[in-house]
Structure formats: structure tokens, C-alpha cells
Amino acid sequence: xxxxxxxxxxxxxxxxxxxxxxxxxxxxxxxxxxxxxxxxxxxxxxxxxxxxxxxxxxxxxxxxxxxxxxxxxxxxxxxxxxxxxxxxxxxxxxxxxxxxxxxxxxxxxxxxxxxxxxxxxxxxxxxxxxxxxxxxxxxxxxxxxxxxxxxxxxxxxxxxxxxxxxxxxxxxxxxxxxxxxxxxxxxxxxxxxxxxxx
Amino acid sequence: xxxxxxxxxxxxxxxxxxxxxxxxxxxxxxxxxxxxxxxxxxxxxxxxxxxxxxxxxxxxxxxxxxxxxxxxxxxxxxxxxxxxxxxxxxxxxxxxxxxxxxxxxxxxxxxxxxxxxxxxxxxxxxxxxxxxxxxxxxxxxxxxxxxxxxxxxxxxxxxxxxxxxxxxxxxxxxxxxxxxxxxxxxxxxxxxxxxxxxxxxxxxxxxxxxxxxxxxxxxxxxxxxxxxxxxxxxxxxxxxxxxxxxxxxxxxxxxxxxxxxxxxxxxxxxxxxxxxxxxxxxxxxxxxxxxxxxxxxxxxxxxxxxxxxxxxxxxxxxxxxxxxxxxxxxxxxxxxxxxxxxxxxx
Numbered sequence: 001x002x003x004x005x006x007x008x009x010x011x012x013x014x015x016x017x018x019x020x021x022x023x024x025x026x027x028x029x030x031x032x033x034x035x036x037x038x039x040x041x042x043x044x045x046x047x048x049x050x051x052x053x054x055x056x057x058x059x060x061x062x063x064x065x066x067x068x069x070x071x072x073x074x075x076x077x078x079x080x081x082x083x084x085x086x087x088x089x090x091x092x093x094x095x096x097x098x099x100x101x102x103x104x105x106x107x108x109x110x111x112x113x114x115x116x117x118x119x120x121x122x123x124x125x126x127x128x129x130x131x132x133x134x135x136x137x138x139x140x141x142x143x144x145x146x147x148x149x150x151x152x153x154x155x156x157x158x159x160x161x162x163x164x165x166x167x168x169x170x171x172x173x174x175x176x177x178x179x180x181x182x183x184x185x186x187x188x189x190x191x192x193x194x195x196x197x198x
Numbered sequence: 199x200x201x202x203x204x205x206x207x208x209x210x211x212x213x214x215x216x217x218x219x220x221x222x223x224x225x226x227x228x229x230x231x232x233x234x235x236x237x238x239x240x241x242x243x244x245x246x247x248x249x250x251x252x253x254x255x256x257x258x259x260x261x262x263x264x265x266x267x268x269x270x271x272x273x274x275x276x277x278x279x280x281x282x283x284x285x286x287x288x289x290x291x292x293x294x295x296x297x298x299x300x301x302x303x304x305x306x307x308x309x310x311x312x313x314x315x316x317x318x319x320x321x322x323x324x325x326x327x328x329x330x331x332x333x334x335x336x337x338x339x340x341x342x343x344x345x346x347x348x349x350x351x352x353x354x355x356x357x358x359x360x361x362x363x364x365x366x367x368x369x370x371x372x373x374x375x376x377x378x379x380x381x382x383x384x385x386x387x388x389x390x391x392x393x394x395x396x397x398x399x400x401x402x403x404x405x406x407x408x409x410x411x412x413x414x415x416x417x418x419x420x421x422x423x424x425x426x427x428x429x430x431x432x433x434x435x436x437x438x439x440x441x442x443x444x445x446x447x448x449x450x451x452x453x454x455x456x457x458x459x460x461x462x463x464x465x466x467x468x469x470x471x472x473x474x475x476x477x478x479x480x481x482x483x484x485x486x487x488x489x490x491x492x493x494x495x496x497x498x499x500x501x502x503x504x505x506x507x508x509x510x511x512x513x514x515x516x517x518x519x520x521x522x523x524x525x526x527x528x529x530x531x532x533x534x535x536x537x538x539x540x541x542x543x544x
Contacts, residue, residue, distance in 0.1 A: 164498070165523070169510065171467060171477060172488035172525040 007039045014043040034062055250352035253368050253384065260389035262288055268361070268412035269300070274405045274508030281410070287418035294423045308427045315427045324429040325436045346483040349373050349458040358383060360392045361409040370484065375399055376457055376532045377485050378509060388414060396509035396527065405508040440465040440477070448476045450491060452539045456532060458482040480526075480536075487526035487536060494521045504530045513537055 006029055012018050013026040030036045248256070265288060271281040285296040295309045306317040316325040349372060356367045365383040372379050379401070383393035393408035429435050445451060445464050459480040467490075469475035475492035499521040505512045513524040513533040517540060524533040 165512065168488070168490050168523050169507075169512070169525055171490075172486070172510075 006033060006036050010036050010039040011043055014040060014047065037062055248352065248354075250347050250350050250370060253352050253370075253382075254346065256389035257382070257384055257391050260385070261286070261391070262293065263290075264288075264388050264390055264414060265416060265418045266390070266412060266414045267416040267418060268409045270407060270409045272405070272407040275403065276506075276508055278508070285418050285423060287420040287423060289420060292420065294420050296423050296426065306426075308423060310424065310427060313427075315429075317433075322433045323436055324433050325438065327438050345458045345460065349377060349482055350379075350484065355381070357386070361412040363392055363412065363414070365392055374457065375529060376459075376535065377482060377528055378404065380484065383408070385414070390414065399529065438468075440467050443476065445476075445478050446543075448478075448491070449543050450476070450478065450489075451541050451543055452536070453541050454539050456480070456487075456535045456539065459487060459532075459536075462486070485527045485532075487524060487528055487532065489536060489540065490523040490525070492521055494519050504533065506530070518542060 009018075009022075009026045010030055013023070013030060018026050030040050264286075266286050267284070269281060269283050271279065273279045280299070280301040282300055283298045287294050293309070293311060295307075297307045297309075299305050304319050306319075308315045308317075312328055314327045316327075317323075318325070350370045351373060352368055352370050354366055355369045358365050358367050360383050364386045366386055368382045368384055370380040370382065378399075379397040381395040381397060382391055384390065385392050392412060394406070395403045396405040398404050443464050443466050445461065448464065448466075459482050462479045462481045464476065464478045467475050467477050469492050473493055475490050478489040478491070480487045480489070494516055499514070499516060502515050503513070505514075509527045511526060511528060511530050511533055513522070513530065513536075515522045515524075515537050517537075520542060522537060522540060524536050526533055
């Protein structure tokens with residue numbers, strides 16, 4: 001009976017029907033009672049399926065939390081003390097990093113993907129530099145630019161794409177489109193690298 | 199800010215090429231007629247024998263005399279994908295074009311010969327630019343001066359169908375490692391380019407552009423496009439000024455030319471610094487390289503290197519008290535060769 005009562009309460013809570021004391025009581029129960037939490041999850045899953053036609057993702061939070069806690073306990077790292085609020089903040093920051101970049105600007109993402117390509121390019125560059133300058137002993141020396149031509153830092157290979165570079169790329173395509181290849185090629189290229197609105 | 203928009207959003211890049219090519223058309227027709235064993239035969243019957251110049255002239259001619267409406271898509275090996283709708287009309291001496299972007303920020307670009315107008319509806323801004331007058335371009339296809347046959351070979355590699363049209367597939371192969379190759383789908387009857395791939399030294403596709411849908415010889419009203427080029431009331435008009443200059447006058451020269459690449463033009467552009475910057479443009483006929491030169495700024499100019507995006511490579515490098523940004527649809531070693539040969543004369 002009591003169980004039934006709990007489930008109804010959680011159901012009402014999940015539907016947003018409770019106010020005031022009833023709401024506070026239901027939250028207390030849902031927070032303290034494992035069965036209630038289970039019901040809470042189930043109702044949301046049902047709601048998700050009804051609303052979207054797709055199965056709501058996720059597992060019962062208890063199981064996940066229990067496993068997480070167990071794993072954290074098992075973690076035998078020397079820097080156990082590192083599981084501090086600061087460490088959590090750091091982890092959160094790290095895990096959040098890629099998201100704003102990808103969402104805010106596809107262009108950035110593209111350059112990130114290009115890191116691989118760019119480092120290949122860098123290898124090509126180094127190889128080329130070596131053959132062009134036999135005295136050169138390797139990457140370290142390449143960095144010792146004498147002002148004439150040898151590139152430094154190509155191993156990093158990743159450039160933060162900024163407005164200035166965008167402008168030059170567009171100017172190149174615009175003014176430097178000195179090719180006999182027909183117009184759509186130029187249009188297309190510019191269109192492609194315009195990318196989404198920034 | 200205005201400057202950035204001006205250069206960034208203008209789509210009509212390659213339009214110029216077509217126009218100055220028009221000037222060479224008459225020459226090339228005469229040339230191919232004298233070269234061909236049977237000059238009376240229509241070009242379509244001797245496809246396999248066409249030289250690289252024949253192919254390029256045929257493709258160019260098609261875009262000069264055929265009207266079309268189509269949707270084209272461009273994708274790069276970096277995963278970017280964009281599309282636009284194009285209306286193209288011509289009547290011999292006038293070419294007009296309207297391009298509506300279908301991805302990213304909405305914008306329309308109109309081109310009437312070398313006049314380019316870009317509409318940015320979100321900002322209620324109209325940008326106008328004038329392209330390089332045709333006479334100043336070297337005739338890259340002309341026999342005495344042309345580097346194209348010297349640096350590229352052409353061979354037909356088969357037939358294919360694109361956007362419902364039968365096409366000849368032509369491979370333009372570079373004869374050295376200072377340029378990329380191209381695979382071009384040229385519509386069989388008109389010669390119009392309906393698909394184009396840029397290939398690296400190993401034959402990997404760096405970038406691809408293609409019509410996904412095309413109505414050739416569609417009725418496109420030149421007059422209507424012309425009317426649409428007028429700025430609507432209430433919109434702001436921005437004009438980008440890029441006066442012509444010369445590399446010598448700006449104090450720059452190349453110790454040695456980079457094989458196949460000839461200087462095309464040189465302009466002053468507004469830049470972040472008070473002095474602005476110089477854009478020195480080279481072309482081998484198919485690929486272009488821009489050298490942007492501006493005074494070195496230790497705050498902004500921090501990262502030297504080579505970077506790739508699709509077929510476009512970018513090199514940044516400090517040269518004494520100057521900063522070079524070289525951009526081109528060429529392998530990175532080509533940009534390195536430019537950087538190595540660039541010299542400041544004081």
C-alpha cells in the first residue's frame with residue numbers, strides 16, 4: 001500500500017502536478033528511497049518513449065552511481081587526494097572543452113580535424129626541407145630559422161583559424177582565382193570554406 | 199569589419215578567369231583548327247586527341263555560351279560540405295550570374311562581367327566589388343606564354359554520368375610536384391564542367407565540386423538578374439577598395455621564379471595595421487597562389503607553419519620585419535618555394 005502510494009506520488013512529481021508541501025514531500029521520498037528513485041526513472045523513460053517514439057537513454061541512476069562509486073573507491077592512484085572538488089572541476093572543464101568548440105563554430109572543428117592532415121603536411125615539409133638543405137640535421141634545426149626560408153614550428157601543424165586568416169583565404173579565392181577552370185569551381189570552393197555562419 | 203565582410207563573403211572568385219579567357223577564345227579556336235588533322239570535324243568527334251588547351255578552351259567556351267540553372271555541392275577531404283544554387287546567363291559579351299548559398303549564412307552573390315555584388319540579408323548590407331580588368335591578365339592559354347601544356351598533361355579516362363548528363367572524364371596530370379592534378383567531368387555535348395576533383399600526388403581527392411542537379415540551356419532572364427543587382431532601399435552599401443600596385447613598387451621580388459607560376463597582379467588591401475597589406479597573385483593557369491605581405495606584428499603574428507584545408511594550403515612565416523601569409527591550391531612545397539625565394543629590396 002505504502003509502495004503504491006510512493007509510486008503515485010513519484011508519478012505525480014514526474015508529471016509536474018505537485019505543489020508546495022506535497023512537492024517537497026515527494027522530492028524527499030524520491031531522494032531518499034531507492035524504490036522511489038527507480039520509479040522516477042521508469043516514469044521518465046515511459047514519458048520519453050511516449051513523447052518521442054524513441055527509447056529514452058540511460059540506466060537507473062542507482063546502478064550507475066553505485067558502479068561509479070565502486071570504481072572511484074577501487075581507483076588506487078597515488079594521488080588519491082586528487083579526487084577533490086578542484087579535480088572534479090578540472091575534469092568537468094576537460095570534458096566540456098570539445099563541446100563549445102564544435103557547437104560554436106564548425107570551422108574550428110574543421111581545423112581540428114585537419115590537425116592530422118597538417119601534421120602529415122609538416123612531415124612532407126620537413127622531408128622537403130631536408131632534401132633542399134642537406135646541412136640540416138632534423139626538426140630541431142629546422143626551427144633555427146635564419147630568416148631566409150626554413151620554417152619553424154611546422155610540427156605543431158595546427159593553426160587556430162581566426163577571422164584574419166578567413167579574410168585572406170577569401171581574398172585569395174576572390175582575387176587570386178586566376179585559373180582557367182570554369183567559374184563554378186571558384187564559387188564552390190568559396191562556398192565550401194565559408195562554412196556555417198560565424 | 200567592413201573589409202572583412204567584403205572579402206570574405208564574395209563568391210564570384212573565378213568569374214574573372216572566364217572573362218579574360220574569353221579574349222583568348224578566338225586565338226585558341228584558330229590554334230586548334232590549325233593543329234587538328236581534320237579541322238572540319240566537330241570537336242566532339244576527336245575527343246581522345248584533344249590537348250590540355252583544347253579541353254580547357256572547350257570547357258570555357260561552354261560556360262560562355264550556355265545558360266543554366268543548377269545546384270552544386272562542394273565537399274572537402276576535411277569533411278566540410280556546402281551547396282549553392284546558381285543561375286547563369288550569357289549573350290556573348292555579357293555574362294550574368296546569380297548564386298544563392300544554401301548552407302551557412304544566407305547570402306546572394308550577383309556577377310555581371312567583372313562587377314560583383316553580394317547581398318547579406320541578415321545585416322541589410324550590399325557589398326560591391328570590381329574585379330580585375332581583363333586586359334591585365336596574361337593570356338595563360340596563349341602558345342608563346344602558356345605554361346599549362348608544359349606543366350600539365352590531359353587524357354580522357356572514360357565516360358560517366360553526373361546530374362543526369364553524360365560526361366567525358368578528363369584527367370589533368372601535373373608534370374611535377376609543384377601542383378595538384380584535376381579530374382574533370384565535362385558534359386559531352388556542350389563541354390560544360392559538371393564535376394571537378396582536385397587530386398594530390400597520390401591521387402587522393404582533396405576537394406570535389408559537382409552539380410547535383412542541372413538544367414542546361416534553361417531560360418534565365420539576364421534582365422531579371424540585372425534588376426536584382428540594385429541595392430534595396432534602406433540597405434547599406436559597402437565598397438572594398440583594392441588599388442592596383444606592383445611588387446617592385448612595394449619593395450618585393452622573387453630571387454628565382456617558381457616553375458610555371460607567373461605573376462598575375464598585385465594589389466593593396468586594407469589590413470589590420472595602418473599600412474594595410476599587399477596581395478601578390480601568381481598563377482600557373484590552373485592553380486593560383488596569393489602572397490599576402492604586411493609589417494610584422496609580434497602580437498598577432500605568432501604562429502609560423504603550413505596548414506591545409508581541402509585543396510587550399512596556407513603558409514605563414516616571418517621574413518625579417520615582415521609577415522608572409524601564402525595561400526594557394528597547391529602542394530605545400532610550392533608555397534615553401536615561394537617563401538624561400540621571396541626577397542625584400544630596400
